Amino acid sequence: MLLNKWLKAVAFTLLCVTQQAVADLTIEITQGNDRATPVAVVPFAWLGQSALAEDVAQIVSDDLERSGLIKPLSRSDMLSLPSQKSDIYFRDWSLLKQDYLLIGQVKPSVSPGMLTIQFELYDVVRQTRVLGEVISGKPSELRSRAHYISDKVFEHLTGIAGAFSTRLAYVTVRKDASGQNKYELKVSDADGRREKSILTTYKPILSPAWSPDAEHLAYVSYETGRPAVFIQNVYSGKRRQLTAFKGLNGAPTWSPDGNKLAVVLSKDGNPELYQIDLTNYKMKRITNHYAIDTEPEWSPDGSKLLFTSSRSGGPQIYQLDLVSGETERLTFEGNYNARARYAPDGTEIYFVHQKEGIFHIAAQELANNRLRILTQTPLDESPSVSPNGSMLIYATQEGSRGYLGAVSVNGQIRYRLPSQRADVREPTWSPFLTN
Amino acid sequence: MEFKKYSKTLFFGATLAVLAGCGGNAATQEQGSDSASDGQVQPVVTSDGSNTDSSVNGEQMGQDAQSMKDQAADAMAAMPEVETVYFGFDTSAIRDDSREVLDLHVAYLNANPMQNVVLEGHADERGTREYNNALGERRGNAVKSYFMVQGVSADRIEVISYGEEKPAVIGHNNAAWSKNRRVEIKY
Numbered sequence: 001m002l003l004n005k006w007l008k009a010v011a012f013t014l015l016c017v018t019q020q021a022v023a024d025l026t027i028e029i030t031q032g033n034d035r036a037t038p039v040a041v042v043p044f045a046w047l048g049q050s051a052l053a054e055d056v057a058q059i060v061s062d063d064l065e066r067s068g069l070i071k072p073l074s075r076s077d078m079l080s081l082p083s084q085k086s087d088i089y090f091r092d093w094s095l096l097k098q099d100y101l102l103i104g105q106v107k108p109s110v111s112p113g114m115l116t117i118q119f120e121l122y123d124v125v126r127q128t129r130v131l132g133e134v135i136s137g138k139p140s141e142l143r144s145r146a147h148y149i150s151d152k153v154f155e156h157l158t159g160i161a162g163a164f165s166t167r168l169a170y171v172t173v174r175k176d177a178s179g180q181n182k183y184e185l186k187v188s189d190a191d192g193r194r195e196k197s198i199l200t201t202y203k204p205i206l207s208p209a210w211s212p213d214a215e216h217l218a219y220v221s222y223e224t225g226r227p228a229v230f231i232q233n234v235y236s237g238k239r240r241q242l243t244a245f246k247g248l249n250g251a252p253t254w255s256p257d258g259n260k261l262a263v264v265l266s267k268d269g270n271p272e273l274y275q276i277d278l279t280n281y282k283m284k285r286i287t288n289h290y291a292i293d294t295e296p297e298w299s300p301d302g303s304k305l306l307f308t309s310s311r312s313g314g315p316q317i318y319q320l321d322l323v324s325g326e327t328e329r330l331t332f333e334g335n336y337n338a339r340a341r342y343a344p345d346g347t348e349i350y351f352v353h354q355k356e357g358i359f360h361i362a363a364q365e366l367a368n369n370r371l372r373i374l375t376q377t378p379l380d381e382s383p384s385v386s387p388n389g390s391m392l393i394y395a396t397q398e399g400s401r402g403y404l405g406a407v408s409v410n411g412q413i414r415y416r417l418p419s420q421r422a423d424v425r426e427p428t429w430s431p432f433l434t435n
Numbered sequence: 436m437e438f439k440k441y442s443k444t445l446f447f448g449a450t451l452a453v454l455a456g457c458g459g460n461a462a463t464q465e466q467g468s469d470s471a472s473d474g475q476v477q478p479v480v481t482s483d484g485s486n487t488d489s490s491v492n493g494e495q496m497g498q499d500a501q502s503m504k505d506q507a508a509d510a511m512a513a514m515p516e517v518e519t520v521y522f523g524f525d526t527s528a529i530r531d532d533s534r535e536v537l538d539l540h541v542a543y544l545n546a547n548p549m550q551n552v553v554l555e556g557h558a559d560e561r562g563t564r565e566y567n568n569a570l571g572e573r574r575g576n577a578v579k580s581y582f583m584v585q586g587v588s589a590d591r592i593e594v595i596s597y598g599e600e601k602p603a604v605i606g607h608n609n610a611a612w613s614k615n616r617r618v619e620i621k622y
Contacts, residue, residue, distance in 0.1 A: 204597065204600035204601070206564050206565070206598075206600065207564065207565060222597070222600070225595075226595055227568070227595075227596070246593075247572060247594065247596075248568055248569060248572055248596060250565050250568055251565040264565065264569070266569070266572055271569040271572065292566065292569040292570070292573070294565045294566055294568070294569050295563065295565050295566065308563070308565075308566055310569075314525060315562070315563075315566050336562060338562060338563040338566050339563040339565065339566070352562065352563050354561075354562070359561060359562065378607070379560065379561065379607065381562075381563050381564070382563070382564070397607065400605055400606075400607075426564070
């Protein structure tokens with residue numbers, strides 16, 4: 001009877017793995033940058049028969065605009081729509097005060113079922129081509145190809161690696177028809193599109209964490225009636241339960257080499273940090289303190305762990321050197337600092353900081369311990385940094401609805417990704433995709 | 436009915452625990468040095484169901500307690516109606532006004548030695564989720580200690596923390612928060 005119920009639960013989970021969610025997150029840019037580089041992204045010409053499912057240039061334009069560093073020209077202001085060099089009148093584009101011009105073409109490839117996409121970026125002032133490439137893909141891969149183009153253009157114009165081809169994972173909660181809370185673990189593109197549910201359960205899900213190869217998520221699910229850490233392949237849906245100890249099983253994060261998971265267990269009485277070697281499942285306790293130790297995070301080089309501890313009273317952020325074994329307190333401003341994440345270059349940390357009863361996302365440079373507050377909404381949490389280090393995604397609230405916000409690490413650029421139907425929380429930005 | 440539900444949960448928990456290999460980890464129940472708590476975990480493959488047909492006998496938590504005679508003598512204590520006690524912000528200290536409720540539960544548990552109890556610890560929404568999970572557990576453990584001091588054995592008590600995941604009252608104000616910082620005593 002019980003086993004039967006469990007098997008049904010498993011089958012249900014499997015079903016949901018392939019289910020495409022209906023509602024995508026939408027993006028609303030709330031604060032841009034006045035000095036953004038003006039770029040005209042001209043609609044790409046389509047040289048085939050039936051209409052394409054995706055507007056490649058629009059996807060690129062939206063990506064670049066969301067970065068805040070580039071200001072795409074509105075299509076209605078364009079005087080012509082060139083798709084090859086011979087059609088470009090550079091004078092028109094300089095009159096429109098555009099620094100750069102992106103044009104392109106999509107056409108059926110000689111390989112059946114494939115498309116060829118050609119794009120070129122021109123410097124309007126110098127009237128020269130500065131970037132150009134011919135790529136191919138299936139019609140179903142057009143969004144991915146568009147994000148690839150965004151990455152290339154963005155990197156050329158800003159010197160920062162583009163992170164448009166990356167993904168997000170997050171948890172949504174929605175009441176079903178019977179009034180029960182339905183929790184889903186979802187993954188989407190970095191722009192909130194192509195959302196897919198990879199786990200559905202009626203018990204809480206929290207703390208999703210990407211593996212360094214961006215193929216797996218570790219997370220905490222209460223589906224067994226108790227918190228437990230699971231690891232799931234986001235493509236196949238195949239998963240395994242890693243821990244089922246008495247007490248807390250939480251806050252999983254991956255070591256940079258992907259071989260270890262740091263977790264929090266309270267099986268010995270107190271919440272302590274442990275590391276689990278995923279090659280042989282050997283476990284080692286890392287902290288030993290009567291206070292709360294939780295929310296571990298590996299440094300980019302794997303030699304240190306950030307964590308939250310109440311050993312000085314309220315929660316503060318500490319850094320443990322895994323080589324020397326020494327622990328150092330990093331935060332001193334305010335009485336609540338928790339759940340820190342490193343910048344990809346390891347020079348600063350992002351965390352939840354309380355000031356006058358408001359929970360903000362804050363940054364602190366490690367060289368000088370200078371703290372700066374990045375967000376102003378009252379219940380901000382779960383900051384996660386993009387792999388190129390330029391943006392943070394975090395969870396916040398409006399009314400009774402949770403949604404995702406994004407802010408640049410310098411605080412200048414903001415956008416939000418609300419969902420029309422669900423409470424959204426626990427965002428985590430994937431590493432760069434390896435394939 | 437309630438008890439039956441709980442014993443099923445127990446059995447399920449035991450199944451998972453054994454599948455997870457905790458049973459083979461001699462160190463899992465030990466307190467103390469880092470080396471004593473080093474151990475090994477085996478993953479439970481759940482997506483294909485291949486391991487879920489393992490049949491596991493035995494209880495995780497002992498139910499050997501007093502004799503039937505003792506039980507019959509004390510069985511008159513009724514299950515308390517109030518099942519929730521509340522806490523202050525960022526603290527797991529038992530409030531004085533909770534003691535009366537807790538004492539009723541102690542009396543009930545002492546009168547019904549076969550009865551196990553689950554203490555569900557909760558936090559309000561402020562702050563981070565995993566820290567709140569730890570805080571919820573602290574609150575559950577505070578109630579557990581209160582019960583143990585008055586004679587309820589540890590193996591009859593399970594603490595499960597839900598942190599801020601299951602608020603009793605929805606709302607972003609002190610009234611809601613004070614109702615959400617709680618421990619629910621479940622049989």
